Amino acid sequence: MLILTCPNCGVVADETDLHGGGEAHITRFGADASEGDFESYLFHKKNPRGVHFERWRHVYGCGKWFHAARDTVTLEVFGTYSAQTLTPPKALQNKIKKKRPDWEGFKK
């Protein structure tokens, strides 16, 4: 069972209380975007073996969105953080880098 701490309400929530929202920090494109950008925004999600930043919603709790950093192979959770940010917090990135020296770092 995946367990994440909601940074909004502080509750340690089981996966059954949460709903995954896919890749975090994606750039949104509107109707005036090129076909390639729009396709990429809709479908070309990062699907890494390893460190992944993603959106989660505490649906059966406070109802708010937040972000989580997770390893998709070991299922280790590196941390959760507020959704009101365009990039993962530096401290979290450093923590991941320490645990996963081979990690190429956060890329948009």
Add this chain to the structure above:
Amino acid sequence: MKRYSAFAIAREAARYHSGWERAWRSPEPKKSYDVVIVGAGGHGLATAYYLGKNHGITNVAIIEKGWLGGGNTGRNTTIIRSNYLQDESAAIYEKARSLYENLSQELNYNVMFSPRGVMMLAQTEHEIRGYKRTEHANRLQGIETRFIGPKEVKKLVPIIELNGPRYPVLGALWQPRGGTARHDAVAWGYARACSDMGMDIIQQTEVTGIKQARGKVTGVETTRGVIACKKLGMVVAGHSGVLADMAGFRLPIESVSLQALVSEPIKPCMDVVVMANTVHGYMSQSDKGEMVIGGGADGFNNYSQRGSFHHLEETVRALIETFPIVSRLKMLRHWGGIVDMTGDRSPIISKTPLGNTFINCGWGTGGFKSIPGSGWAMAEMMATGEPGDLAAGFGLDRFREGRFIDESVAAGVAH
């Protein structure tokens, strides 16, 4: 290759079974091949087989990171059906189903295809309408399916509970020619036939890089050195994104874990496949007597080949509602496979931005049933350079053009 036959069994019985040869060779990789296929699962091996059989291309290597058929080919619930809603899906799944019918004879390898019938239960009014729509679509597509009432359901599956605690069984979509096959045997049979045509199956060899020059692939870097190729086929299911990343393009795919489990073996009690999509569970009985049970997919990216326990709980709860007699069955094993999900829940059989590279992936939760059809279509595209009729709708460009083959509603949980 010595043929398997009743005579061969008798001959070997008379000499202590000393004359059986290995089903396929394990050669050292050559420096270069006409075609390299990455991934020796069902789809990769079937692609190689039809390249040789239909197109006469036999200078082929199939490279496998682990062991042959050890990924999703050995992890599925072995169900074969073709009662899809959209024309493109129906065509390729029906091609696969019809190839399965004669596969044992064709490969001289018993894949234990058992056309025992596949039943998809309708447990809400909405599901009845959906399945009747599929039935009509199937009739136009030339696929034999029938909507049957609860009485006939009970007759075909005596252990079913029609009036479960949550959802009654209101009817079912019945495909009598669907069924199951032995999943390992499908991989082994294709592997033996490929090896017999002179193709090299190279196991325990991981592709670590893709060599390119002037927009084309020239070879693959592997843990056993560089192997050059004129054409490259990527057929690696859950790890397609990783391979595409090496090649420098991105796929509309996310990898999640899909779980299954089997019970202890019991006496024969159910001779059809039953899928209950509203309550999320499906079950069939293997020839060994185990109840083979398919569960749901996780809602997050996962490469770990195991899934969340609460999904198993949901699946088992659904099955106990539907088949009360299984409530005291002990479960023997459970496992997960990494499935590659596309946005429209339909596969990708496509050319790629690299001219001589082709990709076959995105089968998600429905890969096993499609193996022969998928291999047939992929081989045709790799041999001619252009997708044929079967593959035409499944190109990567459909995501850019919004030309989806939407099976996410039709497929439900048990794709």
